[in-house]
Structures are given as C-alpha cells and as structure tokens.
Amino acid sequence: MKIKHRVWDIFTVVLFVFITIPTLLGQNADSLSLTQESQHFAFYSTNGDIKVLDSLSTILENNYGRITNRLEIQIKKKIKVKVYPDLGSFHIAINYPNAPDWVVGSCIGDELLMVSPLNPGSIHTYGSLMQVVIHEFVHIAVYYAIGDKVVTELPTWLNEGYAQYEAGQINDQIRKSVESSMFEKVPPTWSQLNNASAMDFGKINGYGLSVSIVEFLVVTYGTTKLVLLIKDPKNIEAIYGLPETTLENQWIHYVKHESLD
Numbered sequence: 001m002k003i004k005h006r007v008w009d010i011f012t013v014v015l016f017v018f019i020t021i022p023t024l025l026g027q028n029a030d031s032l033s034l035t036q037e038s039q040h041f042a043f044y045s046t047n048g049d050i051k052v053l054d055s056l057s058t059i060l061e062n063n064y065g066r067i068t069n070r071l072e073i074q075i076k077k078k079i080k081v082k083v084y085p086d087l088g089s090f091h092i093a094i095n096y097p098n099a100p101d102w103v104v105g106s107c108i109g110d111e112l113l114m115v116s117p118l119n120p121g122s123i124h125t126y127g128s129l130m131q132v133v134i135h136e137f138v139h140i141a142v143y144y145a146i147g148d149k150v151v152t153e154l155p156t157w158l159n160e161g162y163a164q165y166e167a168g169q170i171n172d173q174i175r176k177s178v179e180s181s182m183f184e185k186v187p188p189t190w191s192q193l194n195n196a197s198a199m200d201f202g203k204i205n206g207y208g209l210s211v212s213i214v215e216f217l218v219v220t221y222g223t224t225k226l227v228l229l230i231k232d233p234k235n236i237e238a239i240y241g242l243p244e245t246t247l248e249n250q251w252i253h254y255v256k257h258e259s260l261d
C-alpha cells in the first residue's frame with residue numbers, strides 16, 4: 001500500500017505540473033504557440049484563433065511582393081505574426097496594459113503583434129483588422145528598408161501615413177474629416193504632427209492628416225519620390241525641389257480642392 005501511495009503522489013505532482021503550470025503561464029505571458037506558417041510569415045496564436053490564420057496569411061502574402069518591391073528590400077527570414085485572443089492580453093504583450101480599445105496592432109522590432117480579428121474589441125472590426133495587419137507589416141518593411149537609425153528620424157506623419165496608404169486605410173470618410181477640419185481651423189504643421197505624443201497624435205486626427213499628406217505626395221509627385229523621402233527624410237527639400245512649407249501649403253490646397261495661386 002505504501003508503494004502504491006507513493007506512486008499516486010508522484011502522479012499527482014506530475015498532473016499538477018502539466019495542468020497548472022501552462023495555465024499560470026497563460027495568465028502571465030503569452031500562451032501563444034507556432035500554429036501555422038506561410039511562405040514569408042510564421043503565425044503564433046491560441047488554438048481558438050487558428051481558424052483566422054488562413055485569412056491573415058492570404059492577405060499578407062498578397063501584399064508582400066508589392067510592398068517589398070516598392071521599398072526595394074528582400075527579407076531573408078519569416079516574419080513572426082503573434083495573434084492575441086483579446087485586447088487585454090494584447091495590451092499586456094505590448095507593455096501598455098491600459099491602452100484604449102483602438103490600439104489593436106503593433107510591431108516590436110521585426111515581430112508583428114495584433115489582437116485577433118475574431119475578437120477585435122469595441123472600435124475595430126474583423127475587416128479593419130485585415131487592414132491593420134498590412135499596416136503593421138509596412139512598418140516592419142520600412143524598418144528593414146532603412147534600419148534602426150533612419151527609422152528614429154522618420155517623421156511620424158510619414159511613417160504612419162505611408163503604413164495607412166499601403167494598407168488601403170484612406171477612404172472618403174477620412175478625406176472628408178480632414179477637409180472639414182481644415183475649414184474650421186488651420187491644420188497642424190508637419191513638424192507639429194511629428195512632435196505630438198502618441199496619444200495627442202490620435203486626438204488631433206494625426207492618422208487622418210498623415211495619410212492625407214502621403215496621398216497628396218503620391219498623387220502629385222509619385223511613389224518614387226515618396227520612397228526616396230522614406231529612405232532619406234532629412235532631404236525633403238532636395239527630393240521635391242521645394243521647401244517643406246511650400247509642400248505643406250500645396251497639401252492644404254489639395255485637401256480643399258483649391259487651385260494653387
């Protein structure tokens with residue numbers, strides 16, 4: 001009997017370790033595991049989110065060539081995409097536990113982190129998360145194109161505007177919001193946009209203004225110059241042959257559908 005008890009005790013301890021430790025880890029850190037791979041991406045998720053990974057990998061792979069070609073880069077490794085089951089676990093993972101509900105995607109170095117499109121929270125939807133995943137991949141591609149040093153010099157409006165532009169996150173509703181805010185007050189200058197804190201940037205419609213600026217630059221001067229600017233943001237005047245303030249004025253006229261004087 002004694003031996004039998006001992007065997008049972010060990011079995012209980014083993015059972016405790018196998019059942020409890022993974023649960024505790026799940027509560028504290030990521031409980032995500034590698035659940036799917038595509039040609040250029042490795043997906044980490046819970047079992048519950050495996051069913052959304054085909055859609056995420058399709059949209060990422062469909063946009064991969066265009067974005068890497070535009071930035072003239074080759075990424076040698078698979079990009080990790082971590083899909084969190086809810087906003088709470090995602091916000092903890094990005095070290096921002098009380099983030100507002102609109103914070104649904106991020107990248108840390110060259111890893112892409114996002115909340116599951118199946119559980120997008122109160123602001124976003126399944127469809128908008130399918131754009132967010134491209135947006136975050138664009139940030140990673142830009143990081144590969146210009147490296148740590150230039151990324152820190154990249155103006156916020158250019159970084160955020162370009163990511164939204166490639167992700168197809170500009171639409172008539174955003175154009176209208178930028179246009180009507182401009183008739184109410186003078187828009188922030190590009191350097192004011194660049195100096196706003198992350199939270200203020202959201203509050204002053206920084207995302208809408210930024211993608212509008214990038215759209216203006218692309219429509220007026222083309223993507224080749226835009227890519228040159230991303231790679232050498234300090235040289236805006238040489239690249240466009242105009243001072244930044246002149247470009248800012250042209251942008252305001254563009255948004256208001258006014259011809260240049």
Ligand SMILES: [Zn+2]
Pocket residue numbers: 135139159160163
């Ligand atoms: Zn962004």
